[in-house]
Amino acid sequence: xxxxxxxxxxxxxxxxxxxxxxxxxxxxxxxxxxxxxxxxxxxxxxxxxxxxxxxxxxxxxxxxxxxxxxxxxxxxxxxxxxxxxxxxxxxxxxxxxxxxxxxxxxxxxxxxxxxxxxxxxxxxxxxxxxxxxxxxxxxxxxxxxxxxxxxxxxxxxxxxxxxxxxxxxxxxxxxxxxxxxxxxxxxxxxxxxxxxxxxxxxxxxxxxxxxxxxxxxxxxxxxxxxxxxxxxxxxxxxxxxxxxxxxxxxxxxxxxxxxxxxxxxxxxxxxxxxxxxxxxxxxxxxxxxxxxxxxxxxxxxxxxxxxxxxxxxxxxxxxxxxxxxxxxxxxxxxxxxxxxxxxxxxxxxxxxxxxxxxxxxxxxxxxxxxxxxxxxxxxxxxxxxxxxxxxxxxxxxxxxxxxxxxxxxxxxxxxxxxxxxxxxxxxxxxxxxxxx
Amino acid sequence: xxxxxxxxxxxxxxxxxxxxxxxxxxxxxxxxxxxxxxxxxxxxxxxxxxxxxxxxxxxxxxxxxxxxxxxxxxxxxxxxxxxxxxxxxxxxxxxxxxxxxxxxxxxxxxxxxxxxxxxxxxxxxxxxxxxxxxxxxxxxxxxxxxxxxxxxxxxxxxxxxxxxxxxxxxxxxxxxxxxxxxxxxxxxxxxxxxxxxxxxxxxxxxxxxxxxxxxxxxxxxxxxxxxxxxxxxxxxxxxxxxxxxxxxxxxxxxxxxxxxxxxxxxxxxxxxxxxxxxxxxxxxxxxxxxxxxxxxxxxxxxxxxxxxxxxxxxxxxxxxxxxxxxxxxxxxxxxxxxxxxxxxxxxxxxxxxxxxxxxxxxxxxxxxxxxxxxxxxxxxxxxxxxxxxxxxxxxxxxxxxxxxxxxxxxxxxxxxxxxxxxxxxxxxxxxxxxxx
Ligand SMILES: [Ca+2]
Ligand SMILES: [Ca+2]
Ligand SMILES: [Mg+2]
Ligand SMILES: [Mg+2]
Ligand code: NI
Numbered sequence: 089x090x091x092x093x094x095x096x097x098x099x100x101x102x103x104x105x106x107x108x109x110x111x112x113x114x115x116x117x118x119x120x121x122x123x124x125x126x127x128x129x130x131x132x133x134x135x136x137x138x139x140x141x142x143x144x145x146x147x148x149x150x151x152x153x154x155x156x157x158x159x160x161x162x163x164x165x166x167x168x169x170x171x172x173x174x175x176x177x178x179x180x181x182x183x184x185x186x187x188x189x190x191x192x193x194x195x196x197x198x199x200x201x202x203x204x205x206x207x208x209x210x211x212x213x214x215x216x217x218x219x220x221x222x223x224x225x226x227x228x229x230x231x232x233x234x235x236x237x238x239x240x241x242x243x244x245x246x247x248x249x250x251x252x253x254x255x256x257x258x259x260x261x262x263x264x265x266x267x268x269x270x271x272x273x274x275x276x277x278x279x280x281x282x283x284x285x286x287x288x289x290x291x292x293x294x295x296x297x298x299x300x301x302x303x304x305x306x307x308x309x310x311x312x313x314x315x316x317x318x319x320x321x322x323x324x325x326x327x328x329x330x331x332x333x334x335x336x337x338x339x340x341x342x343x344x345x346x347x348x349x350x351x352x353x354x355x356x357x358x359x360x361x362x363x364x365x366x367x368x369x370x371x372x373x374x375x376x377x378x379x380x381x382x383x384x385x386x387x388x389x390x391x392x393x394x395x396x397x398x399x400x401x402x403x404x405x406x407x408x409x410x411x412x413x414x415x416x417x418x419x420x421x422x423x424x425x426x427x428x429x430x431x432x433x434x435x436x437x438x439x440x441x442x443x444x445x446x447x448x449x450x451x452x453x454x455x456x457x458x459x460x461x462x463x464x465x466x467x468x469x470x471x472x473x474x475x476x477x478x479x480x481x482x483x484x485x486x487x488x489x490x491x492x493x494x495x496x497x498x499x500x501x502x503x504x505x506x507x508x509x510x511x512x513x514x515x516x517x518x519x520x521x522x523x524x
Numbered sequence: 525x526x527x528x529x530x531x532x533x534x535x536x537x538x539x540x541x542x543x544x545x546x547x548x549x550x551x552x553x554x555x556x557x558x559x560x561x562x563x564x565x566x567x568x569x570x571x572x573x574x575x576x577x578x579x580x581x582x583x584x585x586x587x588x589x590x591x592x593x594x595x596x597x598x599x600x601x602x603x604x605x606x607x608x609x610x611x612x613x614x615x616x617x618x619x620x621x622x623x624x625x626x627x628x629x630x631x632x633x634x635x636x637x638x639x640x641x642x643x644x645x646x647x648x649x650x651x652x653x654x655x656x657x658x659x660x661x662x663x664x665x666x667x668x669x670x671x672x673x674x675x676x677x678x679x680x681x682x683x684x685x686x687x688x689x690x691x692x693x694x695x696x697x698x699x700x701x702x703x704x705x706x707x708x709x710x711x712x713x714x715x716x717x718x719x720x721x722x723x724x725x726x727x728x729x730x731x732x733x734x735x736x737x738x739x740x741x742x743x744x745x746x747x748x749x750x751x752x753x754x755x756x757x758x759x760x761x762x763x764x765x766x767x768x769x770x771x772x773x774x775x776x777x778x779x780x781x782x783x784x785x786x787x788x789x790x791x792x793x794x795x796x797x798x799x800x801x802x803x804x805x806x807x808x809x810x811x812x813x814x815x816x817x818x819x820x821x822x823x824x825x826x827x828x829x830x831x832x833x834x835x836x837x838x839x840x841x842x843x844x845x846x847x848x849x850x851x852x853x854x855x856x857x858x859x860x861x862x863x864x865x866x867x868x869x870x871x872x873x874x875x876x877x878x879x880x881x882x883x884x885x886x887x888x889x890x891x892x893x894x895x896x897x898x899x900x901x902x903x904x905x906x907x908x909x910x911x912x913x914x915x916x917x918x919x920x921x922x923x924x925x926x927x928x929x930x931x932x933x934x935x936x937x938x939x940x941x942x943x944x945x946x947x948x949x950x951x952x953x954x955x956x957x958x959x960x
Binding site: 256287340386441 | 683684691823872958
C-alpha cells in the first residue's frame with residue numbers, strides 16, 4: 089500500500105483512510121436492496137454499482153466473481169478467500185491513490201462518483217454476515233482475573249485450565265445485531281440477596297446490565313466435521329474483524345451459569361460494528377499479546393510471536409436522559425489478549441468441530457491492568473460497590489435505561505494511514521412489562 | 525384419526541404406522557435432489573412426486589404451499605405453522621386409511637404408488653432442517669443428579685438453580701448430523717491424573733467417549749429480539765421431535781468446562797434421527813414428568829399437567845469389531861424430564877432471545893432411576909469404575925472405536941397405532957493421528 093494520499097477528500101482523523109477499505113452491507117432510501125460497500129472517508133463506495141459500471145474492468149481476478157457484491161451478506165465474498173480479498177483491497181487502494189494508474193475508473197469519472205460514492209449519513213448499514221455459529225472466548229486475561237475475583241474470589245479467580253486453552257462458550261448467533269439496534273433490558277431470574285442461604289429467585293428486569301468490550305472475528309473458510317484446522321493454516325480462515333459489545337446481565341448470569349455456563353445473561357443481544365476490517369488491513373498493527381504462564385501444547389503453537397492487534401479501543405457512555413453528555417469510561421488496547429484468533433480456531437476445531445463461512449468468534453472482554461482500562465462495568469464498579477463518575481455529575485455502577493454505549497477502535501498514529509472500525513453502538517431500552 | 529388400518533401394507537411393529545407420518549428429507553440414486561417425504565411402514569412417500577401428481581388436489585389448504593415439498597430442508601414447511609402441519613398429516617392419514625374417501629389419489633393409482641412410494645432401504649435421509657441455533661438443555665433430573673455426584677460430589681450434585689429453571693447451554697449447530705454419519709473420536713486436552721495437584725494437560729484422543737440419550741425438538745416459529753414467547757403460546761412453536769445422541773468426551777469436558785460450560789467436549793458431533801415426528805402425532809402420549817421441588821415462577825407455569833412424552837427409549841451398543849453383537853444397554857421413558865419443551869422455549873426467550881424456524885432444542889440426557897435406565901455411560905460406569913457387560917463377553921466403561929450406538933423410540937402399545945422415530949445411529953471412528 090504505497091501511497092497514503094488520495095485524490096478523494098478524506099476528512100482528517102477518519103478511520104476509513106485509503107489504508108483500510110473495510111467491507112459492509114448497505115442500503116439507501118433510493119435503493120433499498122442490500123449490497124456490498126467499502127467505507128472510504130465519510131462515504132461508502134457501493135461495490136454493486138461500481139462493478140456494474142466497469143469499476144473492476146482493470147482487474148481480471150475479480151471479474152468472474154463480481155456478482156458477490158450484489159448479495160445481501162458478505163459471505164460469498166468472504167468465501168473467495170484471503171488472496172482474493174487482498175487483491176480487491178489493493179486494487180481499491182490503487183483506484184483511490186493520488187497517483188492512481190486507473191484514473192478513468194473513478195478519479196476522472198464524475199458520473200460513477202455520483203452514482204457509487206454515497207455519504208455515510210445517507211447509508212443504512214446491516215449485519216455484514218449471515219452468522220452460522222457464534223463462539224465467545226474469554227481470552228482477555230486481565231478481565232477474566234478481575235471477574236474471577238468477583239464471582240469466585242482470588243484463589244479460584246482463574247481456573248487451572250485458563251492458561252492452557254482459550255476458554256470459551258458457544259453463543260447465540262440469532263442474537264447478534266448490527267450497531268444501532270436498540271437493546272432491551274432483559275427480564276429474568278435473579279437472586280435479590282445472593283448471600284442468603286436459601287436461594288429463591290425473583291422475576292425482575294436485570295438490575296446489573298453491563299457491556300463487554302470485545303473484538304469479533306469472522307471466519308472465511310469451512311472445515312468438515314472431524315477435520316481440525318492446523319494452527320499453521322488458521323490465519324487463512326480469518327476474514328476480518330469487527331468491534332463487539334457482548335451485553336451481559338450480571339445478576340441473571342450469577343444465578344444461572346453454574347454448571348453449564350452463561351445463557352440468558354448473554355443471549356438478549358450482542359452488538360457488532362457494521363464494517364468488517366480485513367485481516368490484511370490490520371496486519372501492520374500486530375504486536376505481542378499477554379504472556380502465558382505455561383508452554384502451550386503443539387497444536388496451538390504459532391510461528392509468529394506478534395499475533396494480536398494493537399487497536400486503540402475506547403468505550404463511551406452517553407446519557408440520553410437529560411444532558412446527553414458523553415463520557416469516555418474505558419481506554420485500552422486490543423493487545424490485552426492471551427490467545428490469538430488463529431489459536432482460538434486451532435483449539436475450537438482440534439476435536440473436529442466444523443466451521444462455516446460467516447461464523448463469528450468473540451475475543452472475550454478486553455481490559456488493561458489499570459482501572460480506567462477495564463472493559464466491563466462489572467470490573468469498573470467491582471460488581472456494584474464503586475460508582476463510576478460521569479461527566480455532568482451523574483454516577484453509574486451498571487447501565488440505566490436510555491444509556492448508550494459506543495465502542496470505537498483505531499490503529500495507526502498518522503491520520504493519513506488510520507485503520508479503524510467506526511462505531512459499535514447500542515442504546516438500552518427499558519425492559520418490557522409482562523403481566524401474569 | 526379414526527381408522528388404525530391401512531390399505532397399504534405396513535409391517536407389524538413398524539414405528540411408521542398411519543398414526544404417525546413423520547417428515548424427513550430424502551434423496552435416491554435415481555433422483556439425487558433433496559426433497560420432502562413422510563415415512564409410512566417400510567416406505568417413504570415422496571411428497572414432491574406426490575404433489576406433482578395431484579396428490580394434494582383434494583385439499584385446498586395446502587395447494588398454495590406445495591412448492592415447500594421440493595425444498596432441501598423442512599424449514600419452509602415447518603414455517604407454515606402447526607395448523608397446516610395438522611391438516612397435512614390428517615389428510616395423509618385419510619389417504620392411507622382403509623376407508624379412504626380419496627381412493628383415486630393413491631389407493632387405486634398404481635402409477636403414483638410406483639413413482640412416489642419408495643422402499644426405505646433405497647432412500648438416503650438427510651439432515652431434516654437447516655439449524656440456525658442449537659441449545660442443549662439439562663432437564664433429565666436423574667441424569668443431572670448422577671453426573672453432579674460424579675463431577676462435584678453429592679452435596680453440590682444439583683445446583684440451587686436446578687429446579688427453578690431449565691439449565692442449558694448454547695450448542696454448536698454446525699456439528700449436528702443425521703443418523704448414520706460416522707463420529708470421529710475427538711483429540712483434545714485431558715488430564716492424565718485429574719487428582720494430581722498440579723494440573724498439566726496432555727494432548728490425546730479422548731479416553732472417555734460417551735453417548736447421551738436425548739430428545740430433540742425443532743422450532744417452527746420465530747420471535748424477534750426483545751419479544752419473549754409466552755408460555756401459553758410456546759406449544760405453537762413446536763414443530764416436531766427427533767431422537768438425539770449428544771456425543772460427549774468426558775475427559776475433555778472435565779478439564780474445560782469450568783467456568784463457561786462444555787465446549788470441545790460436545791462440538792465434535794451430535795446425531796439426530798432423520799424423521800421429524802410432528803408434535804401433533806405425539807399428543808396422545810403426553811404424561812406428567814418429574815416433579816419439581818419448588819413452585820415455578822409464573823412465566824414458566826403451564827396450564828396442562830401432562831407436558832412430557834411417554835416415549836419408550838432404548839439404546840443399543842453394537843460391537844462391529846468381531847461379532848457385531850448388539851446389546852441393549854438402556855431402557856427408559858422420555859417422561860423422565862423436569863421441564864417440557866414449551867417451558868424451555870418460554871425460559872429461553874424470557875430475556876428477549878430470538879428464535880428462528882429450524883432452531884433445535886435438546887432435552888438433556890434422559891435417565892430413569894434404576895441402573896439399566898441410565899442414558900449415558902458416564903452414569904452406567906460411574907465414570908469408569910464399573911464395567912458394563914455386553915452380550916458375547918466383552919465389557920465397556922466408555923465407547924471403543926468401531927462401536928455403534930443406536931437409539932430407538934416408540935410410543936403406543938398397539939402395533940397398529942405405533943408412533944416411533946426409527947433409528948438414531950452413529951459409529952465411532954478412530955481419532956485422526958496428528959503430527960507436530
Ligand atoms: Ca463475552
Ligand atoms: Ca447433552
Ligand atoms: Mg451476547
Ligand atoms: Mg453434541
Ligand atoms: Ni383417522
